[in-house]
Amino acid sequence: MNRNWLRVAFRFLWLGVAVGCTSRGALGDAERASLESAVDSATRAFADAERARDAERVVAHLADDFYMYNDGVRRTYDDVVGDIRQTMGTLRHFEPVWRDVTVRALGSNAALVSFTFRDSIVTGAGETIRLWGPTTLIWERRGADWLIVYADADHYPVP
Numbered sequence: 485m486n487r488n489w490l491r492v493a494f495r496f497l498w499l500g501v502a503v504g505c506t507s508r509g510a511l512g513d514a515e516r517a518s519l520e521s522a523v524d525s526a527t528r529a530f531a532d533a534e535r536a537r538d539a540e541r542v543v544a545h546l547a548d549d550f551y552m553y554n555d556g557v558r559r560t561y562d563d564v565v566g567d568i569r570q571t572m573g574t575l576r577h578f579e580p581v582w583r584d585v586t587v588r589a590l591g592s593n594a595a596l597v598s599f600t601f602r603d604s605i606v607t608g609a610g611e612t613i614r615l616w617g618p619t620t621l622i623w624e625r626r627g628a629d630w631l632i633v634y635a636d637a638d639h640y641p642v643p
Contacts, residue, residue, distance in 0.1 A: 552635035
């Protein structure tokens with residue numbers, strides 16, 4: 485591989501990191517705390533909507549350009565919303581438990597949320613499913629609202 489190409493690539497990588505850190509660092513402590521508190525509240529409302537099995541409240545947290553990687557498969561807004569609306573109301577029980585929720589401001593209009601989940605699900609047919617895994621959400625301020633623009637979730641069976 486051409487070493488000059490690698491040097492250029494690493495310079496761009498470090499430039500991106502430096503710009504990202506500068507952007508994050510530009511927030512004052514009070515602004516960062518306020519932003520992270522607002523995103524934490526939005527994240528809790530999202531979790532409450534899931535727990536209530538309220539498909540429309542869940543969907544209301546997603547930006548119209550939302551996409552995600554679900555177990556490594558790219559899913560569009562339409563894919564995810566269709567699945568949520570089709571299945572959420574048919575579940576007998578859905579108990580998402582989120583642990584180690586971390587909110588980190590990425591700038592004045594974006595934040596990253598990460599956590600691990602442990603879900604207990606009972607389908608309409610009575611089948612019990614227990615899953616766990618890591619999740620990452622990127623929230624973006626759109627007007628007065630905080631919306632999820634990106635998610636990544638991996639699901640593993642609970643042993």
